[in-house]
Amino acid sequence: MHGMSERQYAERIGLSRGAIQKAKAAGRLVLHADGSIDADASDARRGETTDPSKSRAKAHSPKTKLKPVPEAAVTAVGDTLREQGLTAPSVGGGTTFLQAKTANEVLKAQERRIRLQKLKGELVDRARAETLMFRLARDERDAWVTWPARVAALMASELTAALGDGSEVEAALMQKVLEAHVRAQLDSLAEIRTGLA
Incomplete structure (x- = not known):
């Protein structure tokens, strides 16, 4: 016999005989004409064809150079x-x-x-959610900005009737006062920054 037997080679490299048989069947070992294993040539071929992360043999030997992890x-x-x-x-x-x-x-x-x-459908795209949230807030703000013009005349007539002393509340003045208060409220709400975390 020119080379090593499966058992001898398995002992030499620290693997089981079954692992050597699998490597032999996969063509990862170099064999002599008599079927024995050429140890040095097989070591070289195994080194070229074996994934280092899957190798168990001498993983922490001094010869092993590990790359530093960032x-x-x-x-x-x-x-x-x-x-x-x-x-x-x-x-x-x-x-x-x-x-x-x-x-x-x-x-x-x-x-x-x-x-x-x-x-x-439980999650949505963040950019789309922010766009929809912005659009909803803008629509809400626009509705409040136009609200005083829609209700000022109605509120003025209700207040005139409620006073009952003949004095009249002017619709234009009512609208001006309402607009000032609504804008102040919208300005305070604009300071609130909502974000999607």
Whole structure:
């Protein structure tokens, strides 16, 4: 035998014999003519064809070079965990893979919930909602601005009848007073800023 057996190669790289058989069947191993495994060539081929994130062998060995995770990503993971009432790492304290995976699953669940609410018609587009809210407020304001002209004459005649002493309340004066009070009220309402959070 020129190379290693499945069992020997499995021991060498720290995987099960079944994993070696799967790699052999998938063509990720280099074999000698007698069917034994060429260890060095197989290591090289496995290195080229194996997804590093799915590799269990020596994930934390000194030779492994891990890319640093941007601080913004770590902060986002912490924010997501805190929103759900879960323990989040302190800034600069390092995020574990489990915490990052939990945050990812939480975000996926939130995204699915939002998508489902949109499909059910429970959520609307924010820009459309703001446009409708603005239009409703403008229509409401316009209705109040024109209200004094519509009711001033009616109110003046009712007040004249209520006084009963022969004095007359002028419709134009009534309209002027009503307009001043309505505009003051609309100005105070304009200071209220409503936003969609």
